[in-house]
Amino acid sequence: MQYHVNGELVARENATVSVDDRGFRYGDAAFETCRAYGGEVYRWQRHAERLQRTCETLGMPDAVPDDLALRVAETLDANDLEGAYVRTSISRGVQLGKLTPDEDVDPTVVVYVRPLPRGGVDGERVWDDPAVVQSVKTRRPPDAALPADAKTHNYLNGILARLELRTASSDTYQPDEALIRDTDGYVAEGSTSNLFFVDDGVVKTPAEGSLLPGITRELVIELAESEEFPVETGRYTLDNVRSADEAFLTNTTWELRPIETVDGIELGGGPMTSLLQRLYDERVETRCY
Structure with a gap:
């Protein structure tokens, strides 16, 4: 494998960053997880725009290189990948070990890839089974504490949530995604996913x-609205989710993944989940193959 590090393709064993890099020291970095289908990154522009917004939130608006899309394409080509997980990371770069960042930014820019199967109508799922979801005590920090729309390297919140799953696990129960609530107790998201559930034909999401x-959450909402399915966003309790007719999770890699159980209560996918997955697959097929 080869990765793109600071403008150059580098063999995996040589793809390293400095111990003085602020992404390593403080999680002071932005990233995006994308998925390539047919050799092209799907919805690249939206990912690039969010990456730019996160860098602006972190006070380094000029950190995203103008040729980032080219670096991604070169990395896919160098590894001969048609279907791939693609992660672009931009840290504030190497600076002295102090919390206050320097005004001058020399960012560290990394493009990492790994193979994924074909997507679309004739594709394969990257997950083997529907998700087993467990609610956790870890709460999502409020937007006033950590900007909710910033996708940074600081994933401690999600890590703590996933660690709780170990405590809940047994020989017969193996949850593989955490459901995190906000500080008021309303459901927010999974540790690496967004939540949807269906109640009386209405597609609902926090x-x-x-x-x-x-x-992917954004695209699912667009697909549902394009079919004139009722879509609602709001504040929901765990009981709202547990009593739903069907439920699923979304992220770039999973696409749509049905939820088998929440806290041991059976939900499963259903006709709406299946239909939205088909619409998603058809969109990918049309745009990428």
């Missing part, structure tokens, strides 16, 4: 403000 609004 409102923005206490969650990272995913690119």
